[in-house]
Amino acid sequence: MRRFAIGLLAALFVFFTATPAGACSIPLDPLSIGPVAGASGTPIQVRAYCPNGGQVFLRLAGAQYASQNPIDSAPVSGDGLTTVTLYNKYAPPLGGGRYMFEMEVTLVCGSGVVSVPFLATEQSTDSFGRVYTVPGDGQVNVRAFDAAGAASRSVNFYSRVGGRGGTIAAMTPFESGYPNTVTGSGPGADGTFSWFGAVYGAYPGFPGGVNVATGDLDGDGVDEIVTGAGPGGGPHVRVFRRTAGNPSIPDCYPRLAEAAGFMAYDTLFAGGVNVAVADVDNDGKAEIITGAGAGGRPHVRVFDERGRVKGEFMAYDPAFRGGVNVAAADLMGDDSADIVTGAGPGGGPHVRVFDRKGKALAGFYAYAPSFIGGVFVAAGHAIDASVTSIVTGAGPRGGPHVRVLTALGTELGGFYAYQNLSAGVRVAVAP
Ligand SMILES: [Ca+2]
Ligand SMILES: [Ca+2]
Ligand SMILES: [Ca+2]
Numbered sequence: 033m034r035r036f037a038i039g040l041l042a043a044l045f046v047f048f049t050a051t052p053a054g055a056c057s058i059p060l061d062p063l064s065i066g067p068v069a070g071a072s073g074t075p076i077q078v079r080a081y082c083p084n085g086g087q088v089f090l091r092l093a094g095a096q097y098a099s100q101n102p103i104d105s106a107p108v109s110g111d112g113l114t115t116v117t118l119y120n121k122y123a124p125p126l127g128g129g130r131y132m133f134e135m136e137v138t139l140v141c142g143s144g145v146v147s148v149p150f151l152a153t154e155q156s157t158d159s160f161g162r163v164y165t166v167p168g169d170g171q172v173n174v175r176a177f178d179a180a181g182a183a184s185r186s187v188n189f190y191s192r193v194g195g196r197g198g199t200i201a202a203m204t205p206f207e208s209g210y211p212n213t214v215t216g217s218g219p220g221a222d223g224t225f226s227w228f229g230a231v232y233g234a235y236p237g238f239p240g241g242v243n244v245a246t247g248d249l250d251g252d253g254v255d256e257i258v259t260g261a262g263p264g265g266g267p268h269v270r271v272f273r274r275t276a277g278n279p280s281i282p283d284c285y286p287r288l289a290e291a292a293g294f295m296a297y298d299t300l301f302a303g304g305v306n307v308a309v310a311d312v313d314n315d316g317k318a319e320i321i322t323g324a325g326a327g328g329r330p331h332v333r334v335f336d337e338r339g340r341v342k343g344e345f346m347a348y349d350p351a352f353r354g355g356v357n358v359a360a361a362d363l364m365g366d367d368s369a370d371i372v373t374g375a376g377p378g379g380g381p382h383v384r385v386f387d388r389k390g391k392a393l394a395g396f397y398a399y400a401p402s403f404i405g406g407v408f409v410a411a412g413h414a415i416d417a418s419v420t421s422i423v424t425g426a427g428p429r430g431g432p433h434v435r436v437l438t439a440l441g442t443e444l445g446g447f448y449a450y451q452n453l454s455a456g457v458r459v460a461v462a463p
Contacts, residue, residue: 082108082109082139082141082142084141084142085107085108085109086107086108086109086139086140086141086142087105087106087107087108087139087140088105088106088107088108088137088138088139088140089101089102089104089105089137089138089140090102090103090104090105090136090137091103091136091137091138093136108139108141161176161177161178162176162177162178162179162412162413162414162415162416162461162462163176163177163178163179163410163414163423163434163436163459163460163461163462164176164177164200164202164213164459164460164461165177165200165425165432165434165449165450165457165458165459165460166197166198166199166200166215166457166458167197167432167449167450167453167455167456167457167458168197168408168425168427168428168430168453168455168456168457168458169196169197169218169428169453169455169456170196170197170453170455172197172198172215172217172218173450174200174213174215175449175450176213177434177447177449178414178415178445179414179415179421179436179444179445180445180447181434181445181446181447181448181449196218196219196220196221197218197219197241197455197458198215198216198217198218198221198241198458199215199216199218199241199242199243199244199458200213200214200215200216200244200458200459200460201213201214201216201244201245201246201257201460202214202246202410202412202460202461202462202463203246203255203257203463204246204248204255204463213227213460214226214227214244214246214257215227215244216234216241216242216243216244216259217241217242218241218262219239219240219241219262219263220239221239221241222236222237222238222239223235223236223237223238223239223240223241223242223261224236224242225242225244225257225259227257232272232288234259234261234270234272235259235261235265235268235270238261238262238264238265239264240261240262240263240264240265240304241261241262241263241304242259242260242261242262243259243260243261243262243304243305243306243307244257244258244259244260244307245257245258245259245260245307245308245309245320246258246309246463247309247310247311247318247463248311248317248318249271249291249309249317249318249319249320249336249337250273250291250317250337251316251317254273254274255309255463256271256272256273256274256291256309256337257271257272257288258270258271258272258307258309258320259272259307260296260304260305260306260307260322261304261305262304262325263302263303263304263325263326263327264302264304265302265304266295266299266300266301266302267295267296267297267298267299267301267303267304267305267322267324267325268293268294268295268296268305269293269294269295269296269305269307269320269322269335269339270290270292270293271290271291271292271293271320271337272288272289272290272291273288273289273290273291274287274288275287275288275289291337292337292338292339293339294335294338294339296322296324296333296335297322297324297328297331297333301324301327301328302327303324303325303326303327303328303355304324304325304326304355305322305323305324305325306322306323306324306325306355306356306357306358307320307321307322307323307358308320308321308322308323308358308359308360308371308372308411309321309360310360310361310362310369310371310411310463311368311369312334312342312343312360312368312369312370312371312387312388313342313368313388314366314367314368314369317336317337318337318369319334319335319336319337319342319369319388320334320335320336320337320339321333321334321335321358321360321371322334322335322358323347323355323356323357323358323373324355324356325355325376326353326354326355326376326377326378327353327355328353328355329346329350329351329352329353330346330347330348330349330350330352330354330355330356330373330375331344331345331346331347331356332344332345332346332347332356332358332371332373332386332390334371334388342388343388343389343390344390345386345389345390346390347373347375347384347386348373348375348379348382348384352375352378352379353378354375354376354377354378354379354406355375355376355377355406356373356374356375356376357373357374357375357376357406357407357408357409358371358372358373358374358409359371359372359373359374359409359410359411359412359422360372360411361411361412361413361420361463362420363385363393363394363411363420363421363422363438363439364385364387364393364439365420368387368388369388369411370385370386370387370388370393370411370439371385371386371387371388372384372385372386372409372411372422373385373386373409374398374406374407374408374409374424374427375406375407376406376427377404377405377406377427377428377429378404378406379404379406380397380401380402380403380404381397381398381399381400381401381403381405381406381407381424381426381427381430382395382396382397382398382401382407383395383396383397383398383407383409383422383424383437383441385422385439393439394439394440394441395441396437396440396441397441398424398426398435398437398441399424399426399430399433399435403426403427403430405426405427405428405429405430405456406427406428406456407424407425407426407427408424408425408426408427408456408457408458408459409422409423409424409425409459410422410423410424410425410459410460410461411423411461412460412461412462412463413461413462413463414436414444414445414461414462415436415444415445419444421436421437421438421439421444421461422436422437422438422439423435423436423437423459423460423461424437424459425449425456425457425458425459426456426457427456428455428456429454429455429456430454430455430456430457431448431453431454431457432448432449432450432451432453432456432457433446433447433448433449433457434446434447434448434449434457434459
């Protein structure tokens with residue numbers, strides 16, 4: 033019998049109203065939201081309205097699970113809102129491997145039946161970690177760690193579509209403190225990114241993969257999602273802004289609207305574009321930092337939220353054609369984000385730190401200089417909110433070696449994110 037990973041699902045507050053399921057007219061009442069995560073057995077809070085008494089049921093969606101349903105049920109009674117607790121009875125498999133489960137909670141109230149579907153992810157528990165990884169190839173198996181490599185039992189957002197590997201960015205938590213990671217689809221997939229279990233089209237149908245970054249470009253306190261097309265397309269950067277909805281409420285996934293879109297390099301350049309977002313000039317609005325993908329020069333550019341160039345420089349020898357990965361955070365302590373670059377495949381795993389004008393501030397090799405797979409980079413708060421650090425992942429053909437380093441290359445932590453993997457490891461870190 034299949035085992036189900038629903039044990040680690042983020043428990044959900046499903047808020048029933050008289051409106052049809054799926055209408056997404058659930059009021060954004062702060063008292064009704066707030067997913068909590070927990071291990072198997074974590075209660076799932078359901079608020080149901082059934083004045084004369086009814087029953088709620090937790091089910092796995094899909095006819096094939098009929099024999100296992102309902103997973104649990106509980107009575108609802110009384111006037112007004114009632115909170116009931118459903119327990120999932122399945123133990124999670126060790127090490128992950130299962131991703132999302134479509135589930136539903138159904139309220140039977142008199143002759144009325146209302147169902148609310150939701151996605152359960154194999155999701156974490158006590159600690160959300162600060163360093164996030166996704167393999168450079170294969171399944172989009174997102175994991176979360178602390179800087180020393182202790183897994184926080186998290187993982188696995190995504191991915192309904194095919195493709196190999198993916199990309200990841202970490203977003204400033206909002207509302208719930210829920211770990212906000214955005215995963216971009218990898219090569220061979222469908223040009224989407226995933227956030228809170230919902231899938232959005234960045235470059236619909238584009239098979240080259242989607243690079244992702246997040247940050248608050250307009251200074252309103254809410255991060256935007258920035259995408260860069262992977263190899264094979266034009267260097268198309270898109271900015272998505274949240275417009276409505278609440279990711280904490282199933283079936284009310286946040287809606288995103290494109291706020292800007294531009295070509296970061298020559299439109300004929302087809303090497304892809306890597307992206308990062310951070311406030312490099314400390315004016316309260318983050319900039320978009322791009323790095324040209326393989327085939328181009330190691331060209332880093334800085335854009336404002338509308339796609340206007342604010343700066344640019346070459347991160348490595350201009351003859352280097354391996355591409356340049358980018359990240360940004362304030363490593364030097366002057367409140368302006370510094371730009372971190374990682375050389376793409378073909379060079380050594382050379383990490384460099386620049387100010388926004390391209391002045392080199394530091395540099396080091398994150399792995400053996402003889403390793404020519406390149407290096408993925410992230411920058412942020414891997415240890416705690418007071419220490420800004422660089423996080424590196426070995427590039428393609430490398431092991432899943434993650435390192436946490438100061439701007440000067442001093443190791444603060446490190447670990448192997450996966451086993452038996454030699455496709456490199458993409459990294460993200462809490463902003
Ligand atoms: Ca914003
Ligand atoms: Ca700025
Ligand atoms: Ca700085």
